[in-house]
Amino acid sequence: MGFSKKHIFDEQQNQAALITKVLGHPARISIIQHISQNKCCNCNELVQNIGLAQPTISQHLNEIKKIGLLDQDAKGKNLFYSINVDRLNDCRRIINDFFVKTQINCCK
């Protein structure tokens, strides 16, 4: 046990769960907020501001990349991250749809 059973759920359910799972850690919420507030934010800046070790930040960045929320732009030795706004809006729509449909079902 301990294994995943996502095959018994449909595409939409797995998609909504994947997005919320990635958002389901305060470090990742914080990283996304910080990048959005400081366009062209590099890894080091996140390490300084958030207070987690560099490998830990790097790991969380990878999780966020999994749902396509990050663009990156290498400039010299720096790697600047920014939010992919189109994908952000996709995610927002997917999660909001879940809430709206649930709410409508409850009240009819």
Added chain:
Amino acid sequence: MGFSKKHIFDEQQNQAALITKVLGHPARISIIQHISQNKCCNCNELVQNIGLAQPTISQHLNEIKKIGLLDQDAKGKNLFYSINVDRLNDCRRIINDFFVKTQINCCK
């Protein structure tokens, strides 16, 4: 290691992360949808429909309860679950705020 560091994040960040973490599993997405579609849905019905063992469903229900999304109404030996719509809308607002603020920051 392996321990949580949520004390380095603010209340809002932890709140958003807690809500999304609970939603971050397809079984819980499915359970919430099923309860919303069938008002007064008991545990057994979820077990039948979702295809996970009864203790597993019970465990997921407990996770969902942690963010106040479930009301329960004991009728005889049955325990009927329903969605707390006020709390659902709270959660929706909290998550949507996160998306909207992030999007605004990106584009100014």
Added chain:
DNA sequence: ATTTATTATCGTAATATTGCAATATATAAA
């Protein structure tokens, strides 16, 4: 009182996540 049905809890195994030190990699500067 015994049986039946429903849900919760306990115990446990498998796996996943979180966090970091150490190290590797890559690029720029000296």
Added chain:
DNA sequence: TTTATATATTGCAATATTACGATAATAAAT
């Protein structure tokens, strides 16, 4: 070429999550 800086990867320890069988608890029905 050596040094410095930025990021990624590896390896590992601690903890959390997921899933389920077994069992307990509760309430109705016989």
